[in-house]
Amino acid sequence: MKITFVGHQTWFVEGARASVLVDPVLRDRFGRTENSGFQVFPPRTVNASEMPTPSAVFISHEHSDHFDPGSLALLDTRIPVYLGALVIEPVAEVIRQLGFTVHRVNSGEQLEIEDLRVTFFAAGSATAYWESRVYQVYFESSTAPDDPFFIAVDALISEEMQSQIDAGRLVAPTTVAVSNNSQVTPEGVFGSMDNRRVTPFTNPKKKGFVGLGVLESVVHSYFKTHWRPERILICGCGFMKDSDDFGPFPFSDQQELAALANRLSLGPVAFGPLPGERYEIRAGGVATSRVPWIELDEARMQSLRAMRDRFMASGRSLRKQAVVSTPMSDSQKQDHVGLIEKSLSDMVSALMMSKLGRHLTSRSAGNDEANASSPLVVRLLDGPGGEALQWAFDARASGFRRDKTEAQSLLERFPFGVELWFVDFIAILQGEIQVWDIAGTALESWYACDEFEGPVPFFYSYFGENTSVELARKVYFRRLASGETP
Amino acid sequence: MKATSLGHLGWHLSDGTTALLVNPVLEGSFGSTHDHRFFLFPRRTIDFAEMGHVDGIVLTNEHIQNFHPPSLALMPRSVPIFIGCETPPFLRQILLDLGFTVERLGHGVSRVVGTIEFSLFRGASSTLAMDGTVHSLLATSTQTNATLAIQSECQIHPDLVTQATAPGRKLKAFVATYNFQLRRNGTLGFLSNAFPLPDESASGFVGIEVLNGILNEVSEHFGVVEAVILAGNGYTTDMDGQPMFRWDNQTLAGIANRLSLWSRVFAPLPSDTIHLDGSRVQFESGAASWIRLEALCQEGPQSKIPDEGSEVETACVKSAFPALSYERENEFLGHELKVALSLLRKALLLSELGEELLRVSSYLEGPLGPKRLVLRLRREGRNAEPLLLALDLSRGEFVEVPSSEDATLMRRYPFGLDLPLSDLEGLLRGAIQFWELATLGVVRQWYVCDRMKSPVCFMLTYFSERLHPALAESTYRSSLTLRGLT
Numbered sequence: 001m002k003i004t005f006v007g008h009q010t011w012f013v014e015g016a017r018a019s020v021l022v023d024p025v026l027r028d029r030f031g032r033t034e035n036s037g038f039q040v041f042p043p044r045t046v047n048a049s050e051m052p053t054p055s056a057v058f059i060s061h062e063h064s065d066h067f068d069p070g071s072l073a074l075l076d077t078r079i080p081v082y083l084g085a086l087v088i089e090p091v092a093e094v095i096r097q098l099g100f101t102v103h104r105v106n107s108g109e110q111l112e113i114e115d116l117r118v119t120f121f122a123a124g125s126a127t128a129y130w131e132s133r134v135y136q137v138y139f140e141s142s143t144a145p146d147d148p149f150f151i152a153v154d155a156l157i158s159e160e161m162q163s164q165i166d167a168g169r170l171v172a173p174t175t176v177a178v179s180n181n182s183q184v185t186p187e188g189v190f191g192s193m194d195n196r197r198v199t200p201f202t203n204p205k206k207k208g209f210v211g212l213g214v215l216e217s218v219v220h221s222y223f224k225t226h227w228r229p230e231r232i233l234i235c236g237c238g239f240m241k242d243s244d245d246f247g248p249f250p251f252s253d254q255q256e257l258a259a260l261a262n263r264l265s266l267g268p269v270a271f272g273p274l275p276g277e278r279y280e281i282r283a284g285g286v287a288t289s290r291v292p293w294i295e296l297d298e299a300r301m302q303s304l305r306a307m308r309d310r311f312m313a314s315g316r317s318l319r320k321q322a323v324v325s326t327p328m329s330d331s332q333k334q335d336h337v338g339l340i341e342k343s344l345s346d347m348v349s350a351l352m353m354s355k356l357g358r359h360l361t362s363r364s365a366g367n368d369e370a371n372a373s374s375p376l377v378v379r380l381l382d383g384p385g386g387e388a389l390q391w392a393f394d395a396r397a398s399g400f401r402r403d404k405t406e407a408q409s410l411l412e413r414f415p416f417g418v419e420l421w422f423v424d425f426i427a428i429l430q431g432e433i434q435v436w437d438i439a440g441t442a443l444e445s446w447y448a449c450d451e452f453e454g455p456v457p458f459f460y461s462y463f464g465e466n467t468s469v470e471l472a473r474k475v476y477f478r479r480l481a482s483g484e485t486p
Numbered sequence: 487m488k489a490t491s492l493g494h495l496g497w498h499l500s501d502g503t504t505a506l507l508v509n510p511v512l513e514g515s516f517g518s519t520h521d522h523r524f525f526l527f528p529r530r531t532i533d534f535a536e537m538g539h540v541d542g543i544v545l546t547n548e549h550i551q552n553f554h555p556p557s558l559a560l561m562p563r564s565v566p567i568f569i570g571c572e573t574p575p576f577l578r579q580i581l582l583d584l585g586f587t588v589e590r591l592g593h594g595v596s597r598v599v600g601t602i603e604f605s606l607f608r609g610a611s612s613t614l615a616m617d618g619t620v621h622s623l624l625a626t627s628t629q630t631n632a633t634l635a636i637q638s639e640c641q642i643h644p645d646l647v648t649q650a651t652a653p654g655r656k657l658k659a660f661v662a663t664y665n666f667q668l669r670r671n672g673t674l675g676f677l678s679n680a681f682p683l684p685d686e687s688a689s690g691f692v693g694i695e696v697l698n699g700i701l702n703e704v705s706e707h708f709g710v711v712e713a714v715i716l717a718g719n720g721y722t723t724d725m726d727g728q729p730m731f732r733w734d735n736q737t738l739a740g741i742a743n744r745l746s747l748w749s750r751v752f753a754p755l756p757s758d759t760i761h762l763d764g765s766r767v768q769f770e771s772g773a774a775s776w777i778r779l780e781a782l783c784q785e786g787p788q789s790k791i792p793d794e795g796s797e798v799e800t801a802c803v804k805s806a807f808p809a810l811s812y813e814r815e816n817e818f819l820g821h822e823l824k825v826a827l828s829l830l831r832k833a834l835l836l837s838e839l840g841e842e843l844l845r846v847s848s849y850l851e852g853p854l855g856p857k858r859l860v861l862r863l864r865r866e867g868r869n870a871e872p873l874l875l876a877l878d879l880s881r882g883e884f885v886e887v888p889s890s891e892d893a894t895l896m897r898r899y900p901f902g903l904d905l906p907l908s909d910l911e912g913l914l915r916g917a918i919q920f921w922e923l924a925t926l927g928v929v930r931q932w933y934v935c936d937r938m939k940s941p942v943c944f945m946l947t948y949f950s951e952r953l954h955p956a957l958a959e960s961t962y963r964s965s966l967t968l969r970g971l972t
Binding site for chain 2: 086089109122350355361362397398461
């Protein structure tokens, strides 16, 4: 079996007579294209016309770093596209619109393509909600049956695959691609789930031996309750945000991480592939080479890394700004206040049933009639008249109400808060952008709970594709209509 | 100070000339509708005129078994009513509209009326979400310092323990809530799983487990308490006054006392009084002459009760409301149901039940597609075919399932909820509460997860007073209207 790393989390897997392209992001960027998209890092050019035609395409889930209609449009529409059963339907609709035939697969389902046998598995059950629809993929080649390859993709290892291995129905994969999704930001850059609150709950991402923690979680504890593969291919963190001029993420240099991991290994070998590198799994070993259809821009890669190092040495901070750049007049903003209040009202029951809701309602609702406590505030910057507008969640009355707390008192008054731009929130509610477009860029929060149960994860879960499918559909088709996709 | 049982979780507390009522249901039954009532068990009549004056009323929560507006309407408006910090605003408004003065007490904040000092405590964070607005009560005689703690339907908050055991107070008795609703036929009532699998939570010596759980919780918090009083499960849907639940409080108390070295457990019937002021807590049977037990119970609560294991008559209730007219059904299906399900689906996806839907990837017929939960809405009369709506996770919405699948629903879908369409319509227009529908036995479910994450548990929380205060308010106002007490 030959495994080619295309970039970020895109893989090209070849058997002797068949091949599968996984999560094709073939262009040099993905996501929003207006002024806030993502550039693939390390930079590379994929010459799709020279790429061997895959026998099938598999898309693990709907996030824009895995599902890129612009990249799909570069492929022959006769190639069948496979999607997991839980991947949202608008993804399938877009792919069909591009001319492809979509095949849905259930967890545990197998697909035979010539000498390749491909099995799809639903993500492990403890995976974060917004990644819970991910399907992982297991490859076996009839020519090398003892060396299966598994792409773990953005999720915990599937229990179903584990049980099939335990039952002897599958051979434990000897090679696994894991994603390093740490997305650690330098000091001075607020990370997507960083916590403004200075409390014992403060996100420790930037303190201490952060990289060590990332490495331990990716190559070691990820497999703790499972088998241990012989080879681990580290991918992920393979993009830079247009809005952040610090360059690539710290601890996203997978080669360096792999080299350091190997110095502390008693057996397994980690690899940090660069785009274009091909790993040929052979009995007893692995041979590496490069494919001619992917051209790595090594000079730019080094230059961007140097830029990051300069940023980190400078002590600079990045100023957040709205993602939506189209101006909105005060009267237009005023007209949208009703939409915001309706949307917040509609959100209440889901909020209260969520993990965050359990934290909100487990706090006292206040000591007297006049002072009902508000555990959460939603603050929108640059509303009508340039003023911030904010709504406090009243746990006793189960609703949001306008709030006038001064900015400097917010952290003291509200244990939980989320802040974003008025125009961005409107754009999310109208299906013009996705919550991911402002994640780590124009969305900040504070909280008094586990980082995966705070306001930003709730926003990911509630406004993300898995819950607000209708918003995702609007975004996808708006982008198709805008001509982004050839 | 002494405490007299009014039945179920209602109490008359008195100390010298001071008298307080706690959660008074003074009539024989409660419920939102005329036709489907919940009768206090054992049945009793309260002679309101003989009860004597009352100095205050304390409401620990707004659940339908404890908040009974028609009973409150019998009281002089000069009697102040005290509510807790979590009590929803609608309850206060109903009482204000009736002409009462309402005082909201902060968490653990003391209030003195006559010679009784009392305070309300929100539940501990481990309290079920559906009981998140319930408070425990701590009452102390300022004359003797004798103290009584009433748990109500929440978990005990540590602050209550601190105050109850503070120097100067003598905690004489703790009223523990027995709320395990095992039906007399050995089923779990509305939590029963129609899927024919043995339920470990209703097997073996589960009665010992339940009793141990109740009493050990008291011990864990307070160490040795002189007297534990069992209360709860004091209602039935049976018009003839047959009990709904297995193991009445008296039976449990008798068993517990044979297994105790020092603490005593009391299970007062309505009219029985617990005296707290002496050196030892004293029990006086039938002390309150103004509460008259009906003949059945005066002969002993067990005397005419059917054998354990027999079916209760309530199992025959098919629906709380008659079939909808053709016009009303079309109107309901065309708009109200769509709007309601559109909001419910998002809350469901983000709930513990939603996590379970994502977790289960295979079922009886093999790998599961995106439809894992089905809503079966029964119809009677002219159009007897049920309406089947499945939650499609890939679309994030409920989609209609062909009625031809009806015979195989349980085999195809791992989660299901089955209730009459007319009752869902009644629920959504605020004519009845979900708890009532479930307790009446018109709701059926199946699931492959913990029962506390089951569809009925989701609905109990989703349609709780906290999440849907307007619907709850409507039912309580209806209960007044039914009695001409608007």
